[in-house]
Amino acid sequence: MQTPSLRLTDVRLPLAAFHLQVNATLHGRVTALFGSSGAGKTTLIEIVAGLRQPACGRVQLNARTLADSATGAWVPPEHRRVGYVPQEGSLFPHLSVRANVLYGQRARQRGAARVAAPKFTLESVVETLEITPLLDRPGVNSLSSGERQRVALARALLADPEILLLDEPLAGLDAPLKARVLPYLARVRDEFAVPMLYVSHAPDEVMALCDDVLVLERGRVLAQGAPRDLFVPAREPRYVLKTAAS
């Protein structure tokens, strides 16, 4: 597994209800951004993706500086090599399933964001995510919620990202469907060795997938550590934050 290093140095952004202010180095294979709704998780992931510009601070991914207010450095989203999967999947409704999956790969094969030797092939990705039979569908409207998320994940992987940014990918799914999709995320983690930043407010998902957790509350880092150190077993949900249990 590639060792990820996502460093957020004094990243600040004023929001409507609070000021986001994060200072952290994320070093898990799968790091959870955990917190209640409106804690600033999605904003932080958008800052990493280059979809929002922080008021100040520095964002570094591995050896690259993606944004730095001190020097004015700013890498636009198309050159960041991040695989962003929003909550609703956001598949392109006018393209076929295959064209959706290949959208990022085609971009990486041409132009400025070119990658010499992509890590993943279409075959390996679609087989792992079990979406091969879906590829010939003419549109994405007939896909179920779980299929949509897997197609979105395949699309992000084929763009050859250095990190996957998953914004509550299971939030729209009911419990049985969630249980069916979660193993695919674990497979991506284990077979493709792409580090992930995984936004969630579900402790069960964090315990099942992540090895590092950053807890956000009203834009501030409340805690960071291994899931087993931050969560304690509970009846329903099966895990809760230690601070909430005590």
Add this chain to the structure above:
Amino acid sequence: MTAEDWQIIGFTLWAAALGTLLILPPGAALAWLLARRSWPGKALVETLVALPLVLPPVATGLILLKLLGRRGPVGGFLEKFCGLEIVFTWRAVVIATAVMSFPLFVRAARVAFEEVPVRLEQVARTLGRSRAQVFLSITLPLAARGLTGGAVLAFARALGEFGATVMVAGNIPGKTATIALSIYSLVQLGQDDAALRLLAVSVVIAGAALWAAETWLGRRKKKADPLAPLPHG
């Protein structure tokens, strides 16, 4: 139908089509800027663009006449440096129809761009596509229905343009006379039968344009409706 009728019909269709084609690129660009960007002077531009919708068409025609006339700033320049005469020529008909149709197209195109989810454009950027590539591969195809609807509306408006055209192009038979202008002058001359023939042609052309647009748009909607409910499971 007389040869003169056919000439009028052909000229009207040609001038309306050319006027509509001319406004598509600048209209789409302005609509995108209005839908997606904040910039100083935006409210002023919005007002100026909408002005022909609320001004009496003859007033817009008068403004065009003053601008495009031989002594006007634009008309004088074009005549002096390019040798182009504008007023009372076919060019004035095309310009008048374009100006009058422009706000209709911009309004429709703006709504079309606003309806494209920004999130899709953002995702496309993170997948390695530049702004221009995202516009061509995501924004434009998803706004195509609205843009086409706006273009048809603009074309229909151009076909029936009267007030601005009569001011800036006159009503010169065989040169600048359009269906709308000819119907008016034929009624004035008491030639109601000839006017009714052109009226029937107007109804057929406008109806055909709207029917074609509805059919095409309806098919596109069935093919890809981003708002269709998701199946579950």
